[in-house]
Amino acid sequence: MRIGVVTFPGTLDDVDAARAVRLTGNEPVSLWHGDHDLQGVDAVILPGGFSYGDYLRCGAISRFAPIMTEVVAGAGNGLPVLGICNGFQILVESHLLPGGLLMNDHLKFICRDQTLRIENASTSWTSAYEPGQEIVVPLKNGEGQYVADAETIARLEGEGRVVARYVGFNPNGSVNDIAGIANARGNVVGLMPHPEHAVEELTGSGTDGAGFFTSLLEQALS
Structure with missing residues (x-):
């Protein structure tokens, strides 16, 4: 499947996301924030980083990028969309997902390997x-x-x-230990942790994140 990966000014993990897409058997397609063209992709990933320097609020400026007009319209028509970290923040700012993301309750940046429990395995990205x-x-x-x-x-x-x-430790104070949510249709998912950094043993993070990228292909072949 052709999976678009959007780059905004300040995006950091677009290359990692594209690599994860490729390593898990799909074709990554680079999408630019200033374009109105999704290039006919089968799904879209909004990767992590600090789009527009996180000014105003994280994702608050990115929601107005031309590409987001197409992403929002596509999501409404069933296009699978995954927002990772900053991408999750963009999804809530774009009202594709409810709620919001605030500063961690301990007021510090955190970086660690985190255990998650998959609660919903029926979405486009978790099947x-x-x-x-x-x-x-x-x-x-x-x-x-x-x-x-x-x-x-x-x-x-x-x-x-x-x-x-x-699981085991709430790293940021999220209500009900929530790490990721989906829209009612299940095609839009926002997730704070980074599955794209856990797709091969070489990195030391294992391959537990690969399922987020293989789910689409498995659904297409089923």
């Missing part, structure tokens, strides 16, 4: 996992605390839209 499966992937953020009002949290929990949850 390669089993429900309840625990994986370990790197986490690196300063503003990763997921928050939402009580009604929204109840809806996410009740509809099974919490995709992944922190």
Whole structure:
């Protein structure tokens, strides 16, 4: 499958995301923030980094990038979209996902290998996992605390839209240990940890993150 990886000014992990796409059997396609062309891709990844220097709020400027007009429209038509870290922040700023991301509760940047539990294995990006499966992937953020009002949290929990949850240690104070969520349709997923950094043994982080990139292909072939 052809998976687009968007680059914004300040994006850091677009090359890593593209490499993860390639290593897991798909074709990465570079997309530029200033274009109105998704180049006919089958899915889109908004990678991590500090788009536009995280000025105003993380992702607040990126939501107005020309490419996001196409991403939002595509997501509404069922296009799979994955936002990783800063990409998650862009998704909530674009109102493709509810809630928001605040500064970590301990007010410090954190970088560590983090255990996650896959709560929803039926989304476009998690179907390669089993429900309840625990994986370990790197986490690196300063503003990763997921928050939402009580009604929204109840809806996410009740509809099974919490995709992944922190296990053993909540690194940023996210409500209900939430590490990632999905939209109601399951084609849009936002995740604070970085599965693209855990796709091969050489890096020392294992391959637990590969499932986020193989899920699309497995669904297409099923």
